[in-house]
Amino acid sequence: MSLRFYNTLTRQKEDFMPRDPGAVGMYVCGITAYDVCHVGHARSAVVFDVIYRYLKYRGYNVNFVKNFTDVDDKIIARAASQGLDIFQVSDRFIKKHNDDMDRLGVSRPTVTPKATENIKGMIRLISTLLEKGFAYSVEGDVYFSVESFPNYGRLSGRRLEDMEAGARVEIDERKRNPYDFALWKSSKEGEPWWDSPWGRGRPGWHIECSVMSQRYLGDTFDIHGGGEDLIFPHHENEIAQSEAATGKPFARYWIHNGFIKVDNEKMSKSLGNVCSIEEILEKYHPEVLRLFILQSHYRSYIDFTETSLQEARAGLERFYAVMKGIKDALSVDVDCSQIMPRNLSGLDHEIYEKIETLPERFVDSMDDDFNTARALGCLFDVVRLINGYFAELKSACSPESLFVLAAGRSTLKELGKVLGLLADDPDDYFIADRNREVLKRGLDVAAIESLIAERSEARTQKNWGRADEIRKSLAERGVILKDSPTETLWSVA
RNA sequence: GGCGGCAUAGCCAAGUGGUAAGGCAACGGUCUGCAAAACCGUUAUUCUCCGGUUCGAAUCCGGAUGCCGCCUCCA
Structure with a gap:
């Protein structure tokens, strides 16, 4: 069996074969640091965190790059409105982002570069695109010419002719095609700027990811990910820029996570239904949010409601209750050191054997397009198995049964770790849960x-x-x- | 106007040709002074609808209906 997953580029599940056997280069688009992170960022972060963890679990050496966009229109606007410079804004939200992610148990990527650390690389890449005739400069701006890149639209499955028919883009007289996008923008008065061959300016949005992925992962790398909204235009533009400049394929596999809806409506600032990670973590254990996210497939929409979080909490409680049961059973001082799995018999043997099959079933599920929902089903099966075992044992735990319970716990913890779950001590979990609820309900x-x-x-x-x-x-x-x-x-x- | 997705029990949700995982909720039983937790059992003869292919379809094909997304900043 091998890992396979859905590649947005080909619209089908494919066997995963990294360029270098055993090593994976993965780039995921990070946040634009102009505001606090919401539950949608949490989903993307958790999904790619689990993919990262799973690749490592499967023995790959993963180089995981996730960027911070620290210069862009929204950051500039926010800085201007508060009388700050852009770095005061971006630093603050990057820090906040890192705090949120730490609390959510999202592991830090291998490298987390910032756009503004890569201006020179961007200028170099833009120069190459100009030299090769894929870009043109107008009054200090530089645009990428989409018509010069024959494969434009491949990732998002659209053709320039079709899109122009829609005509929902602003017509800019200076562009050769309405879909041409800025590689470099001249800076207006009061905006941050860097010197460039085209005058003082700042980078367009898409160029940074081409530069940073190339810098840390090379011209061609394995996996590129992000939210599904990034497919067009962001990722489409990244491909165009990178492949036009290098003449080589860019990312080989594209993974996109689905959106979160709130009470069945799209979450957006204008609807006022954006829920920040911080707000959720005041009311729920971080793993409740992770479980909620992982109980659905990463590509489907999920509806975020108070009820669904409550259900996830009940499910997580089931996990921690069994962990607590095992912990308490094992707190007696019994020597299990002489027990060998092959010497187990009867029910002990039967349960042990079933527990032993769990990692295999877990891997089967995860290998199939990171099916965390099915993988969780396997974990819940083992919870029921162990609870049933407990019921059979009554309170008469033999050294053999304690050995089996310990094995069950370590298997659950090991697989839970791949999903970023069950990291807490069960007693701590229940204490924290009660304290949280006490506070919530006054x-x-x-x-x-x-x-x-x-x-x-x-x-x-x-x-x-x-x-x-x-x-x-x-x-x-x-x-x-x-x-x-x-x-x-x-x-x- | 163009492109795409989804539709599985009361709710959430897996399942992409071989006879419907799992979670939550509910009900019955065991346990308990009563409960809680846990376990056992029950809750979709059926997967929006209509046709077709097939020995066989929730799964493939055609059509209908409904919901949603993208094409503009967005995870």
Whole structure:
């Protein structure tokens, strides 16, 4: 079996064969640093993080480049409106982005270059395009001529003639074709600028990715990714610039993630339904957001609602509950060092064997276009398996069964790690979850605990009426009680 | 106007020719003083509709309907 995934360029699933066996060069378009990151950025980041992690899990040496766009119209506008320079704006949002990503458990790419660190390379590339006749300069601006590049439109599946019929682009008299795009823009008064052969100016949006991918990954590299909205024009333009300049193929495989909708509407600033990562993480564990994202295939739309997050939270709780169960079972001091898998018998053997098949099923799912939804299904199967095993064991854990449980835990954790899940200690998870819910609902912990104490007292006196009354009143506030032989624990629904 | 996608149970969601994963929710059972959690069982004879291909289709083809995206900054 080998990894295969959907290539936007060919519109079909293809077997993945990197240029250099064992090594992968991957470039993903990062953010334009002019505002805080929202749930859509989170999806893209999590999806490519999982792809990155999975490639590494499959043994590839991955060089993962993700850029920051730190000069562009929106940054300039934001800086101007606040009386700042563009770096004050971009630095602030890059830092914020990194904080959000760290909290989400998104691993840092190998290299995270910034556009403004690559101005010289851009000027060099633009000069090459001018020399080769793919670009022209007008009054300090330089445009790429789309008609000079025969394959223009291949990635997005459109033809220039068709697009012109739509005629939704502004007509700029200085352009030879309405779809010609700026490689270099002359800077107006007050805008940031760099010296260039065409006068003081700043780069167009697309050129940076061509330059940075070439710099860190070479003329031709394996995977280029981003949100599906980038297919046109951004990625189309990157291909045109890069291939025109080098004469070589650019990215070999293109991966695009689908969008997030909010309450079934497109998320956009104008609709005012943009939800920042920070806001979500105030209300949910980061892995809840990851689970929500990974329960759908990366190319489909997903609808982001309060309900869907609650469901993801319930699912994650199922994972952590089994991890907690295993942790508690293993907290007894029993020596398992003499146990060999081949000596297991009966139920222990049966469960162990089933756990052993999990990585294979997981890989089968992930190999098929990074099918995280199916992979999660496999993990949930094992959760049910282990819970069933627990039920069979009652509380009589033999060294053999503890060995099996430990194996189950390490398999779940190992595969969870590929998805960026189950990284927390289960006790910490439940404590943090409860604290978060208490805050969210404005619950009074002292009052809850004093009611629980009163109920415990009632229970020792077998005053079941009073005990149940308290249980009911707490339940109305969302507080769920769990009685154990020694104590009463509580959580928030 | 051009290009493209999607339609699977109450909800979310896998499944691309061999007889419908998984999660949430609900109900019944076991356990429990009662609960919670967990386990077992039930919940789509059927995958928007109509035709076609095939021994066989949710899966392929044609058509209809509905929803959505891109073509303009956007993850």
